[in-house]
Amino acid sequence: MGTSFGRGGATTFLQDLQHSDCILVMGSNMAENHPVGFQWVMEAKLKGAPVIHVDPRFTRTSANASFHVPIRAGSDIAFLGGIVHHILETDSWFKDYVLPYTNAANIVGEKFRDTEDLDGLFSGWDPAKEGYDTASWQFAGMAKANSAPEGQGSAAKAEPSGGLGGGLADAEPERDETLQHPRCVFQLLKRHFSRYTPEMVEELTGVPRERFVQVAELLCANSGRERTSAIVYSVGWTQHTVGVQLIRTAAIIQLLLGNIGRPGGGIMALRGHASIQGSTDIPTLYDLLPGYIPMPHAEDQDLQTYLDGHVKSGGGWARLDSYLISLLKAYWGEAATPENDMNYGRLPRIDKDHSTYRTAIAMLEGNVKGYFLPGENPAVGSANGKLQRAAMAQLDWLVVRDLFLIESATFWQDGPEVAGGQTRPEDCKTEVFFLPAAAHTEKSGSFTNTQRLVQWHHQAIEPPGDCRSELWFYYHLGRVIREKLAAAKDPRDRGILELTWDYGASGPKAEPSAEAVLREINGWDQRGRPLSGFAELKADGSTACGCWIYSGIYADGVNQAARKKPGSEQSWVAPEWAWAWPANRRQLYNRASADPAGNPWSERKRYVWWDAERAEWQGDDVPDFNRTKEPQYQPGEGASGDAALSGDAPFIMQGDGRGWLYAPSAVLDAPLPPHYEPHESPVRNRLYEQEANPMREIYNHPLNPYNEDPEKYPFVMTTYRLTEHHTAGAMSRNVPVLSELQPEFFCEISPELAELRGLEQGGYAAIITARGRIHARVMVTDRIAPLQVAGKTLHQVGLPYHWGQRGLTRGDSANDAFPIVLDPNVHIQEVKAATCDIRAAERPKWP
Structure with a gap:
């Protein structure tokens, strides 16, 4: 969704589902796995909205839906691509939304070739490198935005991490507002999905064509000026070799139907844990810094080189310098100065793929000596558990932190291979340290959930025995390491010694203050005043901020995430219940809830609008837009950042301010989503000679x-x-x-x-x-x-x-x-x- 809209998070919020006129739940068993949120789906159904559940299994979600559509696992893009085909063939797309708010009119360069031309491949495919050179994917007259990957698992600078918005070398590429040019995105989209007919959908997915057409017609009939439809998904979509492209197809549907940024519309990305969203916002991913800032690569030798390669000319990412430099100040405080490049040189660099499965292979090869497992159980939860257990058996040491003694802590003793006589405990060389963790009731902190909502929870009881919070563990681990390095002379150790590391540890267990961490995440200025939001961040080193998208969560020195004002005492949007990033906006891209002139598309779907008398945007939510930018605003020559986007450009984190039907960059494997078979499939690909994702x-x-x-x-x-x-x-x-x-x-x-x-x-x-x-x-x-x-x-x-x-x-x-x-x-x-x-x-x- 970062590629399509600009941010890697759900575009809407759970309560808003009650305003949907149709809901498609696919890749999710929401009733069983997200029952609290599912109440809002049922609210919509009670008001007359059809609820459609597409899933290989009939579940409780299916039982509560209007009807269930069984489907072959792994054929989702064929189904969704058929919906795109139906929208275009029946002329059901929302023209007044699509033309100004998407890149449908952009003209693609003449060297581009689609899967229809190359039987499942796009132009630029290099079989030797097993990757694409994306130069031919760019818009006409534009330079290539990203470098090509160097092969499978590459840490190439295409930045496909899902949170970073799309950048363009030119915010205003060539366009054909009539949508008739054969190489404009709209025409390429029609051609790309031209063979995704109901008959082809049935052949590939097992869904009878009549049932498929019913789904497509319901979505189209319940989208437009007066009506909006929502799509809900979870890991049933993401855990595929085409997971990113699957979500891209859903994004294309919602953009064509005009459902993004509007009440009752959007895409709800359901997360599988209480804070999975938070674990990518302030990431546990090797290729991201907090706030979806890309991790530097080996060639990014200094700060300016990094910024030159990442700052976008238009949109919110044009201010990446202020986000990153404020982060460096949060990390190193007074030790980060303009003279030492804000300590940028202390950051690690990516030189290759360091993701979890590549790391498991490296363990087997003897290239990883130690491993931390906090709240993770790869012996059970990861693909190919046998390989995972064999990999951990090659470590020198393994630290497991969990509530219980899990399989990843005892694989050497009672794993399936031991029970089957294939290995013996005495042959495992790994020294395992099990350090019991504290439960959420035994510590204070936050959850960032499905809808980007950060909710604070307070400690209820002390953790028993040796149980400790993750905050305690990493704080004291860092403290001990710093003490051991205190007399170190090696310059590389300065990066650890110069870190800011004062989080107010107190009490019988010397527990650091979670609120102190939250204050640092929010950020402050030179006077120590908490920032009110990311708009105050500066690139001159005068502000510090641990995660720019969370700035404002401690505005006025108040823990905004701890707010719990009852719903009966505020509007239905509930802006005073906890805090949502960014800037407490609940519906992202909500400028699109108004037409280009700033008026609501309809009174029924009124949400955010331009108030000419006050000369600002008003509405039920915090406007996801420059509050005082007029709808008629046009950027001047040489404008950059937000000023480079017109007053009718709702996707403010994109370089051009538009939703991306076509992605010339920010994804590695396809600018338009094709149906590929899973790596293991009993079915041949009926659309292309290329069976599976060539870049899997x-x-x-x-x-x-x-x-x-x-x-x-x-x-x-x-x-x-x-x-x-x-x-x-x-x-x-x-x-x-x-x-x-x-x-x-x-x-x-x-x-x-x-x-x-x-x-x-x-x-x-x-x-x-x-x-x-x-x-x-x-x-x-x-x-x-x-x-x-x-x-x-x-x-x-x-x-x-x-x-x-x-x-x-x-x-x-x-x-x-x-x-x-x-x-x-x-x-x-x-x-x-x-x-x-x-x-x-x-x-x-x-x-």
């Missing part, structure tokens, strides 16, 4: 074999979550009542597949792949029906992935069955679609 990250390793023969592995398998268990299971498999409600690892199969393979309800089955076998209890159910795909009956196997070898309920890990193969943009694993066989088996002897 493949890991050829003896411990990571792939299913090469679809005849041997004829069925599709997919993973999912249950209401009663949480992700890798440590927090739920140790709770008696939850373990009793879901006591055993199982697989869901259809009655037809059960008959085909001689499987019985309540019996046991072996799910077989090239990675080995896992065993599960059999649940025979109509909820996962066979589909007719490409003229054949296709069966699917559903696998909840919560189980492991520890806890009150134990079982094989579903992720052990899946290979490591990744999306090239964000390095996420494909565990929502792979192939398998399934056979009757004896009851397994789980420990």
Whole structure:
């Protein structure tokens, strides 16, 4: 979504779903996994909005929807691409929105070639480098915005991290406002999706054409001036080798229908944990600094070189210098000066792919000596658990911090390979340190949830025994390291010694102050005054800010995230409940809720508008726009930043201020989304000769074999979550009542597949792949029906992935069955679609 709109977060907020006239839930089982938020979907349904659930399984979400659409796992882009085709063929797109607010009129350079020309590839493909040179993707008359990747897993400067808005070498490329030019984005879009017909959708996805057309017609009928539709997704979309392109397709639909930035519209990206959004905002990702600032690369030798390569001419990212320099001042305080380049040289540089799966391979190769695992359980939660356990066995030391003694802490002692006699505990050289963590009730801090909402929670009780918060652990780890380096003479150690490290540790456990950290994240000026927002950040070193998108969260010296004003005492937008980034805006890009002249598209969908008398933007929400910029404003010659964007450019983090139907940069694998098959698929690609994403990250390793023969592995398998268990299971498999409600690892199969393979309800089955076998209890159910795909009956196997070898309920890990193969943009694993066989088996002897 960062590529399409400018920011890597949900465009809307959960309460706003009640105003939707139609809701498509796809890639998510929202009712079971996000039940609190699902209430707003039901509010919309009670008001008459159709709710559509597209999913391989019939779930509680399906039961509460208007209707359920079964689909083949891994064919989502074919389905969504068919919706794009329908919108364009039936002339259902919102012209008055699309023309000014998107790049539909932009003309692409004459050297560009689409998948329709190259049978599944785009121009610029270099098979030797296994990557694209994106020069031919650029708009006519424009220089290339980004350098080409150097191959799979490259840390190339295309910055595909999902949070950074798109940049252009020229904010105003050549345009054809009539949309008739054969190379304008609108015409390229029509051609690209021309073969995504209802018949092709049915052949690829298994969705009957009549049902598919019903979905497309409902979305179109409930979009426009008077009506808006919303799309809701979760990891059912992201965990594919085309995950980024899948979300891009949804973005194209919502832009064409005019649903972004408007009440009841948008794309709701549901996160799988309480603070997954926060873990990318203030990142645990190797290639990002806080606020989606790209991590420097090896060639970015000094601050100016870095800024020259990243600052955009127009839009919010034109102020990257103020965001980064304020961050450096937060890190190093008085030690960051103009004379030493603001201590920029102390930052690490990316020289290659350091993502989690590449790191696991490096462990196997003996290139990683130590590893920290805070709140992560790769022995269960990551693809190919067998490889993960083998990798951790090659470490010198491993630090595990968790609430319970998880499988990643005890793999050497009671893992499946030990139980099977393949390895022995005494042969594992890894020294494991288990340091118990504090639960959220035992510490103060914040969650940043699905809708970018930062909510503060207060400590209720002291953590027992040796349990400590993550803040305590990293603060004191840094303190001890600094003490040990106090007399160090090596210049490289100055970066650690000069860090600001005063967070007010106090109390019997010397717990640092979480609010002190929040104050630093918010930022302050030279006088120590808390900043009111990121607009106050300066590039001269006079402000410090730990994360620019969170600036304002401690405005006026008040913890804004701790606000809990009841809904009955404020507007429905609830601006005084906690705080949302950026600037407490709840609906992003809300300038688009008004027409180019600044008037609401309709009274029914009134949200933010231009008040001519006050000469400012007004509305139900904080305007996501320069509050005093007139709708008629046009930038002057040489304008930059916000001043380079016109008064009718709602996507203020994009270099051109427009939503991107076509992406000339910021993604590695495609400027327009094509349907590719999963890496393992029993179905041939009916659209292109190119079967799968050519840039998918493949890991050829003896411990990571792939299913090469679809005849041997004829069925599709997919993973999912249950209401009663949480992700890798440590927090739920140790709770008696939850373990009793879901006591055993199982697989869901259809009655037809059960008959085909001689499987019985309540019996046991072996799910077989090239990675080995896992065993599960059999649940025979109509909820996962066979589909007719490409003229054949296709069966699917559903696998909840919560189980492991520890806890009150134990079982094989579903992720052990899946290979490591990744999306090239964000390095996420494909565990929502792979192939398998399934056979009757004896009851397994789980420990």
